[in-house]
Amino acid sequence: MEVRINAHMPGLVARVVVAEGEMVKAGQEVAVINCMKTEMSVVSHVAGVVKEILVKEWDEMQVDAPMVILEAEEG
Amino acid sequence: MIKKLVIANRGEVVSRIIRACKKLGVATVAVYSEADRNALFTRQADEAVPIGPANPMKSYLNIEAIIQAAQQCGADAVHPGYGFLAENYAFAQAVIDKGMTWVGPAPEVMKAVESKCYCRHIAEKVRVPVNPGTLDPIQNVEEVYRFAEEVGYPVFLKLDKGGGGKGIEKVNADAEVQPVFERISRIGLAAFGSGDCYIEKMLVNPRHLEVQFLGDNFGNYVCLGERECSIQRRHQKIIEESPSPVVTPRDREMIFDYSLRLARAMNYQGAGTIEGLRSQAGDYYFMEINARLQVEHPVTELLTGVDIVKTQLQIASGEKLALKQDQVSVKGHAIEARVYAEDPVSFQPSPGTIKRLVLPGEKETLRIDHALEEGGVVPPYYDPLLAKVITWAPSRTEAIAALVEALEGFHIEGLATTISLNLSILKNKHFSEGKYHTGFIEDLLEKNG
Numbered sequence: 001m002e003v004r005i006n007a008h009m010p011g012l013v014a015r016v017v018v019a020e021g022e023m024v025k026a027g028q029e030v031a032v033i034n035c036m037k038t039e040m041s042v043v044s045h046v047a048g049v050v051k052e053i054l055v056k057e058w059d060e061m062q063v064d065a066p067m068v069i070l071e072a073e074e075g
Numbered sequence: 076m077i078k079k080l081v082i083a084n085r086g087e088v089v090s091r092i093i094r095a096c097k098k099l100g101v102a103t104v105a106v107y108s109e110a111d112r113n114a115l116f117t118r119q120a121d122e123a124v125p126i127g128p129a130n131p132m133k134s135y136l137n138i139e140a141i142i143q144a145a146q147q148c149g150a151d152a153v154h155p156g157y158g159f160l161a162e163n164y165a166f167a168q169a170v171i172d173k174g175m176t177w178v179g180p181a182p183e184v185m186k187a188v189e190s191k192c193y194c195r196h197i198a199e200k201v202r203v204p205v206n207p208g209t210l211d212p213i214q215n216v217e218e219v220y221r222f223a224e225e226v227g228y229p230v231f232l233k234l235d236k237g238g239g240g241k242g243i244e245k246v247n248a249d250a251e252v253q254p255v256f257e258r259i260s261r262i263g264l265a266a267f268g269s270g271d272c273y274i275e276k277m278l279v280n281p282r283h284l285e286v287q288f289l290g291d292n293f294g295n296y297v298c299l300g301e302r303e304c305s306i307q308r309r310h311q312k313i314i315e316e317s318p319s320p321v322v323t324p325r326d327r328e329m330i331f332d333y334s335l336r337l338a339r340a341m342n343y344q345g346a347g348t349i350e351g352l353r354s355q356a357g358d359y360y361f362m363e364i365n366a367r368l369q370v371e372h373p374v375t376e377l378l379t380g381v382d383i384v385k386t387q388l389q390i391a392s393g394e395k396l397a398l399k400q401d402q403v404s405v406k407g408h409a410i411e412a413r414v415y416a417e418d419p420v421s422f423q424p425s426p427g428t429i430k431r432l433v434l435p436g437e438k439e440t441l442r443i444d445h446a447l448e449e450g451g452v453v454p455p456y457y458d459p460l461l462a463k464v465i466t467w468a469p470s471r472t473e474a475i476a477a478l479v480e481a482l483e484g485f486h487i488e489g490l491a492t493t494i495s496l497n498l499s500i501l502k503n504k505h506f507s508e509g510k511y512h513t514g515f516i517e518d519l520l521e522k523n524g
Contacts, residue, residue, distance in 0.1 A: 010426055010455035012130060036416065036424035036459040058130050060456070 002051065005044050005068040007061040011035035015057055018068065022050045030068050033061055048072040076392045077101050077152040077176055081145040082120065083166075084156030085135060085457060088368075089116040090446045092154050095384035106144050108134035110454040116446040122148055129456045135159045138166045142173060152176035152391065154384075158458060161367040162189065162238070178391040180345050180366050188341055188364050192235050192273055198361045201336040206278065206352060206360040212271035219252045222274050232256060234263040235271040240310030242267065245277060280512035281352040283307065284319055284359070286334040287375045289386055290343050291396040298331040299375045299383070300405050306500060308422070308516040313493070314500055315371040316410040317378050320471065320509025321353065330359055337361065346372070346387050355512075370460070371411055373444055377467045378409040408474040411465040412482060412497040416453050419496035420520075426455035430489035435481040440467045443481075453490060461492060471509070475501055499523075 014032040018024055024044050031042040048070035055067045079102040082089045089105055093116075096103045105120035110129035117123040124144040127134035134140065136159055145153055153170045155161040155178070164185035167177045179185070187193050192212055198205045207226060212235050213219065223230055223246075232255055234242030242263055244255050260270030287299040303319035304312045322330070334349040341364065348365040372383045381398065390396065416425045429451045434443055445462035453461065464481050468474035479501050482494050500506055503519065 009424070011424075012456055035455045036426060036457065038422075038424045038459075040424075058132060060129050 001072045001074075003044075003046050003048060003070045003072045004066040005030055005042060005070065006064045006066050007033055007042060008063065009033050009035045009040045009061075010063050011040070011061055013055045013057055013059045013061060013067070014039055016053055016055065016068070018050050018053070020050050020053055024048055024050060024070060031055070042067060044068070044070060046070065046072045076394075077178075077388055079104060079148070079150040080152045080154055080178070080388070081106060081141070081148070081150040082154050082156060083135070083141050084154075084159055084161075085111055085114070086116060087444050087446045087460070087462065088156040088370075090119055091373075091444055092156065092384055093119050095382060095388060098382070098385055099388055101388065104145070104148050104150055106135075106141055108456075110452075110456055113452070114446065115448045115451055119446070124148055129454065131159065131456060135457075138163070138169050141166075142169050145170070145175060146173060150175065152178060152388075154178040154387070155367065157367050157370055162365075164189070176391050178345070178387050180343050180347065184341060184343055185366050188343075188366050190235050191233065191237075191363055192271075194337075194341075194361075194363055195273075197340045198337060201340045203333040203337055203361045204359065206275050206362065208275035209273045212273050213256075216252045216256050219246065219256070219274055220249055223249070223252075226276050229277045231275040231277050232259050232272050233275055234259060234267060234269070235273060236267040236269045237263065238267070242272070243310075278352055278354050278360075280514050281305075281354055282319070282321060282512050283312075283350070284322065284330070284353055285348045285350045285365075285369075286330055287346070287348055287369075287372065287383070288334055288338050289346050289381075289383070289390070289396060289398070290338050291390045292344050292393065293395055294339070295396040296335050296338055297396065297398050297400050297403055298334055299379050299381055299403060301327065301330060302371055302374050304371065305511055305513050306506075306515055307513060311415075312371065313413055313415075313497065313516065314411065314506075315374050315413075316408065316471070316474070317374050318405065318408065321357075326357075326359065333359070333361060337364065345390050346383050370413070370463070373442055373463060373465045374409045374411045377440075377442060377465050378405055378407070379403055407467055407469045408471040409465060409467045410471075410474045410478050411463050412478055412501070413460060413493075414462045414464065414482075414485070414487075414497065415459040415493045416461050416490050417459050417493050418491045419493045423491075424455065424459055425491035426453050426459075427490035428452050429487060431486065432488075433484070433486040435464075435484035441465070441477065441481055443485075447487070461487070472507070475507060 167182040264270040306314035466477035
């Protein structure tokens, strides 16, 4: 099943810390958003494989905008 | 005198600089990113020019776009404010190369003082004490081991060209040196173009003191007093006051003398600040020079009656400093609280739209520097500073009481602010006794948490 990891804070993308094809555990950081000069960690709530990265460094983010698509682990 | 000034910044500092320009009859140009399209500061200026998208790399940090905007509107000078390009000598040089006036020190001075090791060498030359450490960047980790063996851990590794709280790392033991050295060098190279770092002894609970000075192009300098800025969190200042509750008249004379010796040796022009530390034992150490207008300059303005921004513009226009040291009158006490768009407990940033705004009434002894309005947007892309509230009174106790009263009458709805944190600091017993240091906020939060 596809799962979208969305921005929980607005700001600028500071960096994406995972690569397409990478295994991600639940609770793992996938990206960092710079909100008012504070770095905020964006965490995946499920385990899975990174299917697609939708953002790059310096992109402007609104709350709930999708950042990364995971293929979630079954079960 | 400058005729038309571009203010290469955003928010409250733009409003502040516009006020000084009005006194001098200087026309003003605001530049703005798409995120600030409808911001109050753009309407306060005589003209406003768009310079790019919200991303500051493409707008407020975009030298080309700002220079183009300045030329397009026929401006003859640029004031960088603080932050963004304020300490960027390439920007200063680009302004000068286009035949415009740069409101700040000469680019070659800016370039030199960017190196903390250069400043430490200057200090040694003019016999101003610096915090023990190395004068030059270190070549290998062995130097750290040797230094720590002599003075003991913890020590700081600091980037020669760091800034904004970035590029300072504490090292507690030999085993930590190598990874920290590698990490800090990597950060430096990526963020500041140089991975050079040097060693400094870590002082236990020091106080952060700075001296504001002005210098013209004719070798005249005046000191406008010190500011104590020890109330900070993660190198972000929260409360500033002047005079400092711990500086004695004799020490004050000494640190003024240090500051002017340094400013002269650096051939510095304009407004500048010498930052230093005071150890628990009462020793003073020079730390760095801030080659720009500082956020907390209103504290000094309210205390001395000197308009620092107006004087910057006069100096940049080639005027002689009219003020003499014996004309600087320091009476009473001034104190400032910075209000940030942050949760007062978690410090999580809080951008948003201002739904309701109630400001305490300004008077001669109460100043509020801001660019806020109801319906105004506080974007998530920039610094969280919302406003500065500054009070003056004959005594420190009265100045604190006036600031408490002002903050209690300051209401912002629509986003979280640090007003309640400011109030709990100002009402703290140790703070009111003047007994505090740079670890004060951490201690306070620990007790409350």
